[in-house]
Amino acid sequence: METMKKVIVDMDGVMADVYHQLVEFEKRDTGREIEISDLAGKPEIESFPNGKKHVNEIGFFRTLPLMKGSREAIEYLNNKYELYIVSAGMEFPNSLREKYDWLAEHFPFITWEQIVLCGSKKVVSGDIMIDDYPKNLDHFSGQRLIFTQPHNELIENETYERVHSWEEIMGIL
Amino acid sequence: METMKKVIVDMDGVMADVYHQLVEFEKRDTGREIEISDLAGKPEIESFPNGKKHVNEIGFFRTLPLMKGSREAIEYLNNKYELYIVSAGMEFPNSLREKYDWLAEHFPFITWEQIVLCGSKKVVSGDIMIDDYPKNLDHFSGQRLIFTQPHNELIENETYERVHSWEEIMGIL
Numbered sequence: 627m628e629t630m631k632k633v634i635v636d637m638d639g640v641m642a643d644v645y646h647q648l649v650e651f652e653k654r655d656t657g658r659e660i661e662i663s664d665l666a667g668k669p670e671i672e673s674f675p676n677g678k679k680h681v682n683e684i685g686f687f688r689t690l691p692l693m694k695g696s697r698e699a700i701e702y703l704n705n706k707y708e709l710y711i712v713s714a715g716m717e718f719p720n721s722l723r724e725k726y727d728w729l730a731e732h733f734p735f736i737t738w739e740q741i742v743l744c745g746s747k748k749v750v751s752g753d754i755m756i757d758d759y760p761k762n763l764d765h766f767s768g769q770r771l772i773f774t775q776p777h778n779e780l781i782e783n784e785t786y787e788r789v790h791s792w793e794e795i796m797g798i799l
Numbered sequence: 800m801e802t803m804k805k806v807i808v809d810m811d812g813v814m815a816d817v818y819h820q821l822v823e824f825e826k827r828d829t830g831r832e833i834e835i836s837d838l839a840g841k842p843e844i845e846s847f848p849n850g851k852k853h854v855n856e857i858g859f860f861r862t863l864p865l866m867k868g869s870r871e872a873i874e875y876l877n878n879k880y881e882l883y884i885v886s887a888g889m890e891f892p893n894s895l896r897e898k899y900d901w902l903a904e905h906f907p908f909i910t911w912e913q914i915v916l917c918g919s920k921k922v923v924s925g926d927i928m929i930d931d932y933p934k935n936l937d938h939f940s941g942q943r944l945i946f947t948q949p950h951n952e953l954i955e956n957e958t959y960e961r962v963h964s965w966e967e968i969m970g971i972l
Contacts, residue, residue: 632921632922634922708921710919710921710922712922716899716911716912716914716915716916717911719896719899719900719911722895722896722899722916723892723895723896726889726892726895727892737918738889738890738892738918739889739918739919740918740919741889741917741918742889742915742916742917742918742922743889743895743915743916743917744914744915744916744917745910745911745912745913745914745915746883746912746913748805748881748883749805749807749883749885749915749923749924749925750922750923750924751922751923751924752922
């Protein structure tokens with residue numbers, strides 16, 4: 627039997643729609659409506675001046691909306707590959723349990739063995755990585771898929787394969 | 800400049816003295832005094848009939864005593880290598896924050912970037928791994944140090960280098 631390839635999938639900005647949540651929290655606090663189409667190429671910290679406060683708020687990660695199509699696609703990948711969910715949650719210690727509970731709610735077929743909450747992703751290895759951040763992809767020795775999010779939209783790097791949606795990923799993997 | 804080697808260190812049974820805590824909790828609950836010297840070669844689950852209940856107790860991981868010599872040795876390794884603390888805490892979701900807080904108390908020089916809480920360690924890579932469990936060492940492609948604990952005492956495997964103390968590790972690394 628052929629060994630299944632290891633696929634490493636990021637949570638924030640890939641499985642979970644962080645931009646949508648940050649827009650909603652900004653509107654709730656200040657009434658300001660941020661247009662996502664205005665944010666292309668800007669770092670997240672510039673796009674959301676209150677973002678740092680919001681991501682540290684209890685419940686921010688627990689209530690993140692799903693990225694469109696992620697549930698079906700993750701189930702598809704989980705049946706076809708050795709799948710690992712790898713999230714850099716260590717910067718926000720409140721997020722650790724919230725991320726665990728969020729996965730249990732939306733992806734109940736993912737087992738605890740498949741979850742990694744880390745700081746740096748430099749010690750994570752596998753065959754395929756799907757991530758929205760170059761800092762994570764750049765240390766990875768396998769196939770690199772960059773999931774389009776406003777902050778990375780203008781980045782051109784031929785070592786990444788750019789994907790715009792979960793539907794597109796299912797067509798490739 | 801030479802790249803620093805990545806050293807992957809386990810928490811339970813390596814940095815933290817789990818056996819000591821399980822003996823204490825058993826004594827507290829039943830009055831029974833378990834002798835650690837009687838446990839050589841036995842799986843942890845057989846050595847501690849109430850162990851499963853105890854590790855799920857709030858505070859179990861937060862109050863683990865330090866393994867003798869671990870503080871000095873981890874500080875030494877942290878200055879000499881690119882050090883990562885990798886713990887399979889995902890089986891016990893209560894342990895996630897407790898492990899983070901335990902590290903912050905006893906090893907304040909370890910940053911969030913250096914911490915990995917996972918399920919399986921199959922996607923963890925590096926140059927040197929220090930762990931007490933063969934299931935973790937066996938997937939690791941670098942140098943493997945098995946830290947002696949009663950459950951692994953009788954295992955002979957020439958792909959591991961056996962170490963009995965943190966003092967011994969400092970002599971090797």
